[in-house]
Amino acid sequence: MKLGIIGTGNMAEAIINGLLKGKGIKPHQIIGYDLNRARLNLISKKYRIRASVSLEQLSKNARMILLAVKPQQFPDLMETLKPWVTKQHLLISIAAGIDTIFIQKKIGFPLRIIRVMPNMPALIGLGASVFYANRQATKSDRKIILKIFSSIGIAFEVKNEKLLDIVTALSGSGPAFAYLFIDSLVQAAVKKGLEPKLALKLASQTVKGAAGMIQDRGESPAELIAQVTSKGGTTLAGLKVLQKKKLGAIVEGCLTAAVRRAEGLRKCHSSESF
Ligand SMILES: NC(=O)c1ccc[n+]([C@@H]2O[C@H](COP(=O)([O-])OP(=O)(O)OC[C@H]3O[C@@H](n4cnc5c(N)ncnc54)[C@H](OP(=O)(O)O)[C@@H]3O)[C@@H](O)[C@H]2O)c1
Known part of the structure; x- marks a missing residue:
């Protein structure tokens, strides 16, 4: 398993930290990419994960991609990522207020998308995350997501995406x-x-x-x-x-x-x- 992470900010760091502590994944299986090169260098050195020089390189090396940029940075990211996304990719978004339909429309074809709402105490392993998987996502995708987010606290699945608005208010805020x-x-x-x-x-x-x-x-x-x-x-x-x-x-x-x-x-x- 290789996990690509776009945007290596606060939440991404919490997830990387939790995953590596859980020992389910090795540092070399995580590939980070960030427009902020200084931040990417810092995170790749601190956790010994791989740093990617482009979205093309990251997409070719990881079939599972975590989108961890701010909601306002999301539309720009979709534009630059779109050419490199294939049907084989699983996209995981943690951006508040960005739904799976938005992502699918931006990419331009149906693909596996999972939307997760984590929260800040994930930084100390006490996060609470809830996820929604779209119709294309498989049982094994959902299992992996549950494993990843359980490594930074507790994690649950909901079958109705609209419930993530309540989750965003309750455990996100x-x-x-x-x-x-x-x-x-x-x-x-x-x-x-x-x-x-x-x-x-x-x-x-x-x-x-x-x-x-x-x-x-x-x-x-x-x-x-x-x-x-x-x-x-x-x-x-x-x-x-x-x-x-x-x-x-x-x-x-x-x-x-x-x-x-x-x-x-x-x-x-x-x-x-x-
Ligand atoms: N923090 C929370 O409590 C929380 C809880 C639940 C969900 N979330 C979600 O988690 C996501 C990340 O939040 P965060 O607090 O970790 O943000 P953050 O610390 O600002 O990290 C985002 C990183 O992505 C970089 N970036 C921006 N656009 C990019 C692009 N097109 N390609 C690659 N990298 C790009 C940013 O660089 P620059 O610094 O140069 O902009 C920054 O380093 C958000 O969507 C938020 O809704 C956060």
């Missing part, structure tokens, strides 16, 4: 929502007199630990809330404020806005090109 919650906890504790560094350590470890309890013990958030809340206690006093200020409605509004933006990006790319 979600880390930022969690950072804001952690930062709010820190700011409030600092105002009450706690030292900032200690407050950040406590708040981030608390959120990490709470998430770990859900994942490791298989209990629901509601069950765990009941376990840590006693009548007349501090937790109940705090929870009452969150309920009164309608945290649920705030979070729903936040997710709805992010989903709408993901849908908008997708539609904007579609209308721009056809």
Whole structure:
């Protein structure tokens, strides 16, 4: 297996790091290409992967190509990549808001395309990825993708591409929502007199630990809330404020806005090109 990677930025680095740690693939089986030569040199030296001088060279040497450039850089990439893509290639895109139909129309013929939405904690092996495979993609393509993205965290498949808009909002943008919650906890504790560094350590470890309890013990958030809340206690006093200020409605509004933006990006790319 050879994997070509176009755009060796942050997400690509997370994937390369995870794949090599998982030992399912050797550095020489990964071929990178980036318009930013300094970045490509840095990544190829750091991970000992091969660096390609052109899209032609990369496409001839890898049947599986990961497209990891920013969404706004995607249309230009499609134009320059198109001449080198054949029916034998599997294209894997991680670009937010770019759907498989867009890619197929740009390439000009039906081919195997898998769209994946990973997230940033992939950098530390704690990513959450969801993928959608188009009709041409095979069972073995889907198996490989599951293996690749499981090496950087957890990975799931959805059969309806539109669900990726919700995933983009939930797990793609979600880390930022969690950072804001952690930062709010820190700011409030600092105002009450706690030292900032200690407050950040406590708040981030608390959120990490709470998430770990859900994942490791298989209990629901509601069950765990009941376990840590006693009548007349501090937790109940705090929870009452969150309920009164309608945290649920705030979070729903936040997710709805992010989903709408993901849908908008997708539609904007579609209308721009056809
Ligand atoms: N970061 C996240 O949390 C996250 C989460 C889910 C999905 N994603 C998706 O992952 C993709 C990559 O994001 P990122 O944060 O890794 O971006 P990034 O760090 O900017 O990396 C993209 C790299 O591709 C290069 N590039 C641009 N156009 C190119 C072309 N035509 N041919 C070859 N290389 C090209 C860029 O060079 P220049 O620097 O010179 O532009 C840059 O080095 C995006 O589509 C994003 O939607 C990201």
